[in-house]
Amino acid sequence: MGLIDIAFILLSAVAVISGWRVFVTDSMVRASFLLLLSFVAVALIILLMAAPYIGVATIFMMAVEMMVMALFMVMFMMNPAGLNPMMMVHQNRFAIGAGVVAFAGLSLAALATDFVDNRVDPAKRVVHDLGIELLGPSMLTFETAGVTLLATMVGAVVLSARSGRFGASDEGSLPPGLEPGGEPAGRKPEESGGHHHHHHMHG
């Protein structure tokens, strides 16, 4: 058993255990950053598998995404820091069963199948190949990704921002009156309150 195998076992343990802890911890910030830890461990395994770019890029993408995840978790979850221990689950047994079945099925499939052994050559210029692929054969995928991301940006802004072109999203439509560059505090006054109520005690 070489150094790589030991590292692989350790990192797998970190990835799986922190992935499991995500759903057990009470603090939402800890949950997000445990998920980040799981991602980082997987990224390091990917590094071990001779894919330096994908590995490191996973770390940097996921660090940002989990940071944002933490912001939103804290924003919208009751008791975000887990000061009171809590368990917000439904159909728990069924979910555990499904998880175990998925794991067992996929593992069996992985063990039973005979894969071709065609390892990546460590000297291969993998980042370079990826660039050629992006600009050549997979050009369409690449540009489609651009359009998809644009759609995501627009969709996310439309859904999340309050003041749209026709006024706040939680009130009736108003004629356009948006002036760019103005002070946020000086926005149009809100007229109706939508549905506000203050009892949040489920579960």
Next chain:
Amino acid sequence: MTLSSVLIVAAALIGIGLYGALSQQSFVMLMMGLELMLNGALLAVIGFWSFALGGAPEGQLLAIIIMAVMAVDMAVGFALVTAVYRKRQADTTESLGTLKN
């Protein structure tokens, strides 16, 4: 480190992610389950790429696409959560169901 062992770890991540996605009431926690499943998928893809495909560039591209899916999923998911919260002051999956009125 063989392809089978990598795939088993990936399966474990997918299993845990599936559990999270199915069991969590909160929409944001549900998204964490989804992300964890995609994490497993990412590992599996790179595993295949490294051990069975001999480093074909399409494997890496697929990995990038998985990450793009994560990003899109998060951006839209959180925007949705915000919109729902604005209307309903709640963030659970049940309340999302009743939005369709």
Next chain:
Amino acid sequence: MIVLVAATVAALVRSARSPFAAPITEPQKVPFLGGGAPTTHAWQRYHVRYYPMTLLFIAFEMEMMFMYPWAVVFVEEGGKAMMEMGMFLAILSVGILYGWREGVFRWQ
């Protein structure tokens, strides 16, 4: 290796024990507000004032994943690479412009 050394050094500094260390009492733990005493915990559903920006950000940042490999082959591919990335960035810039028009980059 570097990680281990650095983490150990930092951990040692962080855990250095003061010769004056004593059990910390309750009044010593009250968060600092310049004399005032808080009524509630500071941990809360914190109203992030830039949340639409973060959503735009994660979608926009995805483009970095494509840009790094592109940078490697840019010289090789020349004008074609320039054009394709130009198109890609232009598409995403539309998203930023849209966000700007919707006031995403302001404190909500």
Next chain:
Amino acid sequence: MTQMLAILILLLFLTAGIAAAAMLDRAIPALVAGRPMKSSLSAPFAVAAAMAIAPKSDTEHPDRVGWVLAPILYFTLAAVGLSVVPLSPRLVAAPSEVGIVLWGACEALTVVAVFLHGWSANAPLPLMGAYRYVAIGLPAMLLSMFVLIGAALPAQSLGLVEIVESQRDVWNVVRQPAGLVLFLMLGLSVSLRGPFDYADPYDLAGGTQAEVSGAARLSWRLARLAMLVSVSAMTATVFLGGYLGPVLPGFVWLALKSALVLVALVAAGNWFARMPPARMMSFLWLALLPLSFLMLAAVGVELLLWG
């Protein structure tokens, strides 16, 4: 073997850099304030000693794990970021063909470390510092990535050795002068200083530092200085030709150039005013991001025409 040597030199570099940064941190403000600078040499050590022997404070039910981990993570990120900097074509502590991506990952995790430091205290002022830093840290990171990609174009590689080698004819600072300025801004942002210090500012009574004392505070300040050294070395490598230079050995050149950048960063941190975070966020997205686009396009066009 050479790797061990590189690691040793880098650790030495980091230690000397932190000491120099701490001295500059006293000397340059004294210069701006018109006060005597003579105590700048010895005072940092005495201050560090005083911090080390002061006891650590505590708040009501903080997130202890996060609080302890934040400075350790921050310091480690600084060291990892530094480790990809080549001292000569062969002498690299962590040879990586994706050096600038790794540096980007360090920047991203820095945001996490700073957030964790502010969040963990369970106190209002650190909490605000943590959140506003995220608003500035994320877009600032975007700038640096464009700038670094601009540096990777002529090198045809993401590795830092190749990026240095591509500067044999002309340094990147000539190719993208505005890129250097943008990268220095990123440097101020990741090391939490001056116009980009949104985590630990005066108006929050020290922000994420408001509730820490003793060795905990010392470790946080050391980590900030380490990150400053790291970002200086990175700037010198990417823009000022790194180890390239006549006569003297490579790492001496690197040290000299890094020192120059260090002085520039500390001076800039003490010279420019800090905007309120809302204003800075708009400024980053609407002024600096388009500028970095233009910079990248300019480098691309230059390479197409004359490359």
Next chain:
Amino acid sequence: MAVRLLEKSAPSAPVSVFAAVGAGSRGRVERLFYDPRLTRVLSVRQANVLLVAGSLRDEDHDDLRRLHDQMPPPRATVWWGSDPIFGFDDLTTIAVEDDPVAAIVAAHRALIMVERASEPDLLPNEPANPWRGEGPHGQGGKGMMGGTPYGRPMAMTNDDLRDGLALDAYTAPFGPFLPMLPPGLKLSLTLQGDVVQKAEVLRPPLAQHDDGPTRALRLRRVARLLRILGLDAHADRLQDASRASECGEEVDFAKLRRLVRWSGALAAIPPGLGVVDGRDVRSRMRRWLDELGVQRPDPADPASSEQPARLVDLLEGLEWTEAILVINSFDDKALLAMAPVEKEDGNAEKGEGEHHHHDHSSRDHHSAGHAMNHGGGGSA
């Protein structure tokens, strides 16, 4: 060995002092930190010595005790021109006209050498609310959000002035010894994130009756704004210049003005912030800057108008740094006039019928927020 070395070199470091400033002492305290043997720390957590300067109100005594207990041991208190309050012993008192630096340094050295015992806590060693052993997990809480986990309740949701996301509102008293607020000013701020939803003056700022030359005062005012803008070194320079001009020395005001201009301090302040009588923070600062060397009192300040604007109205809807900038953009007299203490019952109707003061836009939000509270209905 290492510890011994640390203990040897630690006493030569400047003493970290947290200054609790009382009436009529602000200028005195600011001048004090010219001395290289002292550094002023922003949080009492980092202090070795607590300096109490000037007389305090009776109401401030509890806050001072709380502040004192937040300082990690070994700690000492030095009273400079103020009467020690009940509970402190082992007193170090300095008369107003004497220089306290030597006493502060001596006290600190004695603490490190263990020649002087660290001051004990003044407040009882018990949590804000009893919690140990209570609740289903012994954490003191009930259910998801209820109870007092670890001694305090959690913040609850409230409507928001700006974007309609009703998230948690954090209400806390800030001051009276917060370094970036004028001494004595104690504000109850309700924050959502870092945006002020509601401000109340709990205690007005303490009168400073600075009788020095006007231009020295103006220098210090600009210096305070510069600190908020992250220009500590610039602020120190202005502070020193203020000290010099009080001593009758020659000061190059044009050079100081250039220094501040080149830092971009004016451009960093958002336009339209804290408008009173048609002037915003930026133009108030510019006026101070323009008149740096001028030896005459300020022209008609807001205090002299018939009905002064209310500070609390100015703060509502502002982000934290902006709010701090606004507070520091008024001179002491004007601020005193703008920050009357409101009685409990007076607050309830605030914001309903007094739109005629000035045109601050967040006012509309405020009354809308009230309508929302009463008129909002809907079911889950």
